[in-house]
Amino acid sequence: QVQLVxxxxxxxxxxxxxxxxxxxxxxxxxxxxxxxxxxxxGKQRELVATxxxxxxxxxxxxxxxxxxISRDTAMKTVYLRMNGLKSEDTAVYFCxxxxxxxxxxxxxPFNIWGQGTQVSVSA
Numbered sequence: 001q002v003q004l005v006x007x008x009x010x011x012x013x014x015x016x017x018x019x020x021x022x023x024x025x026x027x028x029x030x031x032x033x034x035x036x037x038x039x040x041x042g043k044q045r046e047l048v049a050t051x052x053x054x055x056x057x058x059x060x061x062x063x064x065x066x067x068x069i070s071r072d073t074a075m076k077t078v079y080l081r082m083n084g085l086k087s088e089d090t091a092v093y094f095c096x097x098x099x100x101x102x103x104x105x106x107x108x109p110f111n112i113w114g115q116g117t118q119v120s121v122s123a
Contacts, residue, residue, distance in 0.1 A: 001103065002026035002110055004095045009117030012085055016121070020080040022095030022114055029110075031099035034078040036069065038091035038119075045094065051078060062088075085121045092116040 008020040024031060035050035035058075049069040050058045057069055066084040071077065078095065095114035100107040 002029045002097070002099070002101055002112055004097055004112055004114035006093070006095045006114040006117040009093060009119045011120045011122065013123055014086060014121055016085050017081070017083045018085065018119060019082070020093055020095075020117060020119075021077060022079075022097075023077045024097055025076075026101065026103060028102040029099055030102070031075045031097050033099075034071065034075065034095065034097045036078075036080045036093055037096060038089075038093045039116075040088075040091040043091075048093065049080060082119070085119075087121050089119060090121050091119060093119050 003025050004022055006020060006022045008018060010018060012018055033050060033052045036048040037045050038048050039045040048060055048063055049067055051069045051071055053075055068081040070079045094116045098111040101110050
């Protein structure tokens with residue numbers, strides 16, 4: 001079973017930077033795409049950035065030019081570099097991954113979420 005573990009959240013002042021990491025683990029699997037989403041109190045979960053295995057990226061307009069999504073070569077870990085943080089970036093950030101799980105010898109599709117990591121931007 002494929003699992004995601006996020007890290008790197010915390011409290012930062014406006015204008016500061018953080019880097020989130022999301023590591024995928026399991027027996028045998030391949031990942032087609034990974035992404036970051038966030039959910040602020042009282043709001044729906046929204047897309048922040050996504051990255052496909054081929055290298056295509058997609059960013060929310062609100063983070064373009066400030067956030068950068070990247071990955072390791074094997075696409076088992078994805079990162080989100082966040083610069084110029086604003087108070088409105090405060091949210092729980094969730095990692096998402098979709099791919100195929102070969103743990104049982106079959107290429108079963110999966111779409112999974114991490115547990116979330118809190119990012120708070122405040123003076």
